[in-house]
Amino acid sequence: MKPTLQRPVVFKDSLSAPVVSPIMPSVVYASKTPDELDSQYAGEAHGYTYAREGHPNADILAQRIAMMEGMQGGIITGSGMAAVSAALMGLCENGDHVVGGNQLYGRSLRLMSEDLPRYGIETSLADTTNAQAVAEAIKPNTKLVLVEIVSNPTIRIADLDGIAEVCKEKGVLLVVDNTFTTPAALKPVEHGADIVLHSVTKLLAGHADVTLGWVCAKDPALMERMTIYAVTHGLTASPFECWLAERGLATFDLRYQRAQQTAQRLADAFAEMPNVKRVVYPTRQDHPEAARAQSLLQGRGANMVSFEIEGGRAQANAFTEAASELAFAPTLGDVGTTISHPNSSSHRNVPEADRLANGISEGFFRVSVGLEDPDAMIAAFTKGLKAAQEVSE
Template structure:
């Protein structure tokens, strides 16, 4: 009979070492043992720190959250399973039936769906207003508005919110300002610096940078709000994968380099597209012809990012010709990858909107959103030249 202490189904203690790993260990364990019930009580009452069950937190999430905290200049952020999970945790953690939410009219497509369909059926009143028009947006912050959700730079039309005016009006109304900082990232602007009460990210995108993780991040400046968001994320099971957190942390090691190279490429691509005959319009905040260029220059201080939007005439047929000719450019509904990707909002991120609704925010069948990567500029200009030429 085998010794029960050596049976194969028992866990082997982790090897002790006088050295430490240079890379962050991956810890996929679901559960963590405690010395006794008192030790577990001390953990849950926060007299001590540690982990008990992965849905409530795990080491890889804590390591990654601390890095993003440092980027945003805050403390206590948490990781969840996706960017939309971050928004969901905020909405369901802080809102109740009868509350009112005001959102920017040019939010990410799924955020718009949440505003238009999901929150109203939960008894939360919602409204949208143009964040580039401070008078109209301020007027829309009516009594009863509990929360305001905006993106500093919108997806996909790259309009720039008058975030300082919005923050001032939100504070005056006693509402909470939530800034989705996914597009801009802390390299261009930090939520805390523009008056956000809550900042969130789809870490899936430029922060992780390799299209191989799905994660979100959220941080609230008020500890009571942060606890409510955390409790909601834990109760709803919006748990981040340890492996995804591990990969995203690795991605952050090169974030500064990727951001600078991709941004430089975006400047060159935007200028090149503007000179291509079939292109009817180019939107890039760093260009003088962008409708919000002056505001972007003040807010972003020259760090205009890696996103470029352009439009061709000819409707869906012309769009399909361009996509088929873009053999070297992945056509995919994502952004922030090290490689340049091409997206068609009308058939992906904003497909749930009607043609009229899309037109109201500047999206046509010929609108393309480009997430510019870190390839050599010569490659990008050649690839886009061929693709646009096919129109």
């Protein structure tokens, strides 16, 4: 992915322009007349009214992410889950049906299993590594299919092209969460996605200091529906966090490339370490969808690695405590490496049988690889794994 150009913001009546976008924290915007205000609400003139309905920093950030994704505009929301909610809740209504991947992020699964049904929206889960399974899950009242290209936290690769073909054939919207993959690895809109979303909190912003989301649809009518939902339900993002995320985008390509290189090396190192049962990384030949990962992602594995160690919770505790140089935290995308344990964080509310069916055991960990020295990182993991092995013995 080619880095986007940082174009200065141009101010009226000024011969020069700031290189860095200014923070514009105003909650309210004044108009001259009721007619002017009407024209803004009617979409006949551009302007701002109330920050919950939009503000300049959100628009700047949304457009810059859209440029990376090959789309136009989009909505900045207060979190990644707010972006998921804007798509699902903003577009679906009582009597509709939604299909989601059975290995979605834990909160997305909870939204599917608990919240949507409360509003009369039927849901089903399907194995998105198999387009036929998704096709069989679609019903006459299915409104949309929600897919993560690389699943969280199991790093499985969805049959995106096959699912897009199924959705097109059946007249169903395809919503793609591109958080793990990022537009550096793949642009979903080029593979048939109708709606693309991100947890901007993660790799795009990249510094673990903002909580934001982004969602965009190709169809302006769908964009309007999602926008109305986001505004009505107050999914607003603050100008300061939008400004921080825009700053993060300036180094995104460099961060992505460095983290990806280290992740590939770390995954190979894990495979040689004692006490590691399995490693899951898209570019490895032992990945369950290795051929698809190569054709779809073109050798780009991104920065997420998952692995499973021998033993249970006692070994997991020993591992994270001993690998103290690396943050044990339920997040990803920071410049620093973080280790996540899905059973105690993102998937703690998923039934144990479902977790185990997807390979998420007590010994299963997800690593968000950062920018540290690779040798120091491998040494820290080796120390942690040795401690876990000693507990086993």
